[in-house]
Amino acid sequence: MKKLLIRIGMVLAMLVVLNWVYATWFFEKDLRKHSDIVELSWDVIDDSCRIIYLGESSNNHYGDEETNHRKISDFTADYFPTVKMGDLTKSASHAQTYLYMLKHIPASSSVETVVVTMNMRSFGPLWIYSKLETALRKQLVLLEDHPPLVNRFLLAFKAYPIKTADEWDELVLEHWRNDTFNIPNLPWYNVADWNYAKYTYGWYDANGEKDWDVTSLACHYIKTYAYVIKDDNPRVKDFDAIVELCRQRGWNLIFNLMAENVDKANELVGNDLMLLFRLNRDFLLKRYGNLDGVTVVNNFSLVRDVNFIDQDWTTEHYYEEGRRIIADHLALALRDFYPDDYRNPDSLKMDTGHYLLSGTKTLDRQNPYSMTLVLTADSIRPDWDMVNVAFEIKQADSLDKTIFAVEKLDVQGEKSVDSYVVNEHVQKNGTWDFATFTLPIDSTFRTAQKTKMYVHNFSDSPVQIRNLDVSFRPAYLKARVKAQSYKSEDFHNGE
């Protein structure tokens, strides 16, 4: 026994020495080779970086036909020309990857604010049990909080889930079969049932023939988004850990909830899936939006169907217009931390009134209109195709009577109003929330003698508006925005 104890002591001493050798001469090279995400943390984040953006493919995807390949993080950075922003983007990554990236940001860095992409899809079984998980988890082994030699040992002996594609698929199927919704008003028991019903009922084309492509896509939306995020969801645990880490390191934290193709989901699947969307979105907003030091930028339903690149699949890959919308929204949230550095790069800052940045104003029965932007026909430049509108709104409860109005007076003196219901874009009551719209500058816009833009509150409850921000720019893509037209007599007091 004594001999055995001596040998154990010798083994331990040997391991200590080997760990030193490995940590000194081999570890960094191995990290760069087998855990390239750490390269991002080391190489992108230099001493002058004050904001970092962590993202996945939503940040760096662009349409085949697009000439502008700039990322969401690039567009956001345009708003803060005096603040250096670092971009840590790796396709298919999720909160666990971000957590490890953040852990490896050097203590010497000047990082003040961290923007973490929050992708609703990453909470679902299709992503949790994705075939890419084996490779992603393998990357993280060397980044564990153990001595370097122990990490390398864990990597050598495959201390990560090695599964074949079929085995991952089986886990997804198991989840679809066994994870029950238990939600009142939702007529489906689990994904398997719902998918079966949708597949059986299906979609039919104009000739009455079953449209298998659309049916499959509808089923795919169910399989992708039909789940209920709970406290024990692995991604929730990762986001919780990110909150904790950012607190420890004194970083401002912004979770950037990415836009999903709500239009298509609604069209293909309908209210039942919308119910789950709302439940899951509210879960995330409630869990993280109320935490000190954490801001959640809710882009969830901001991007319209036409701005999604993948029309036959579920992704968060946006055309430039979509990327711009999210960047604009994110920039508004970042402005709270960097008010003096904020510049609107696409706006014309001039005295002609093309650009409007209002102060806070309360709209109520006595004073239902916000500050109004007035344009004349000759002030609409030919290369402008789009208007971006963003403002912050605070309302007491759910309202459907606040609109953003675009009022046009044509040459005959006929007045028409396009209105955009604000409530569709506002998720939180009682706190400041963002609303953004992207409007097309069509022919009626160009021929109008006078165009006015303002927020109008019809209701009895007061609504507060601040930082109304209107900017014009060329179209990156011809985005369609659903608008409802009202005749002038529908309004009580247009001015």
Added chain:
Amino acid sequence: MVFNSIEFLVFLPIVVLLYYLLPHKWRWLMLLAASCVFYMWFVPKYILILLVTIVVDYAAGLLMERYADQPRKKKAFFIISIVSTLTVLVIFKYLNFLTENLDQLCASLGMETHLMTHIILPIGLSFHTFQSMSYVIEVYRGHQKAERHFGYYALYVMFFPQLVTGPIERPGNLLRQLHEEKRFDYDNISKGMRLILFGFFIKMVVADHLGEYVDEVYGHLDEYNSWTVLGCMVFYSFQIYCDFFGYSTIALGSAKLMGFDLMDNFRSPYLSKNIAEFWHRWHISLSTWFRDYVYIPLGGSRVKFGRWAFNILVVFVLSGIWHGAAWTFLLWGFAHGLLHIVEKALRNRLPSKEPKSKWLKISIDALCVVKTFVLVSLFWVMFRATDFEHLKAIFETAFTNFHGGEQMSVKPGMWIYLGLFILSDIVLRNTRFDLWCDGKPLAVRWLIYAVLVFMVIACSSVANFPFIYFQF
């Protein structure tokens, strides 16, 4: 459960600890339970196939012994046992191949059939069915007493260190040892650890690094030139050797920790001077199985040359098919058999005088070793090719594309690992790593351990290569 996994590194010490803590009468039960856990870690339901084989062969053993004085009955039980074991093997290993070929045959005759099955091969099936058959044959021949204790018999088939890729043990060796009461012995622990460490080195450092190159080249033949493909053939020869030798060495070490001595499976096969010697040194447990249960019953070498050649071809073709249900494996076995026959025919005709000069003898031996290695390496291409098309493409690229394609660069580390292995193979030609270490001073031993531990942890490939022989 695979050996080079965290799970096994947790599992093994627990089993060894329990083994020594438990009284002898309960050890079989613990080892059997551990073996079940080990096997079920892969695909749990396939343990039922093992159970069927075990029950049938266990019963057959008892019945053959009971009816030892009634040869016809005894033979009937023997045949039932062999047929049932082979039926399991055919269904799970060869049915896909047979039905696919039947479909193709029918298609060539203008008939459309859909007989093709898609049965997944249970891991280690060829190994444990052969081990089970060796028991039945030995009992039938009267060389082995039938095992009365079902648990011990089940453990003989399922003993986890050698369950999935051998060595294919004989009852005379393993079953006997399972009954013996093993006492804790530091020497066994030390030797077992050495073997495991050395096995990890050759599998994880040498074989898996080589595998990265081999997979790259054989997967993208159109991108590389002949020199690269020829180099890759050499790499594959070492990859498959190190992969299988590594597994066998870890198996030997794991068993040794509990005091069990499994048979050696390899003895520096690439230092063989001819193909016959190669098969005395390569996968010894399988080649001796075929020798004892197929070759000798067919008449062995005590027959005329023609008959002997036939026996050899039968044995090697069977050996090829044993490895895998594909025409390429059959061709591989046939090629080895043919080479065996050609070499013997040449030896019979050439004068067998030993050269007088020591250096001339060494030079001739070296040339023979190189010749055997080159031929074996060429044959391994049949083993590695996924089908005949792939096989043709490999040989075409290897011999016709000397001026086109890329030359693959090999990292210096790879040459160091391979060089170290070749050196160890030469040094350990007539011994085993654990025994070789015994004769070295403590400081040298510990230096070797430190280097191996460091290489296994810090220099091992991080690619996930399952053991090649798992597929058999």
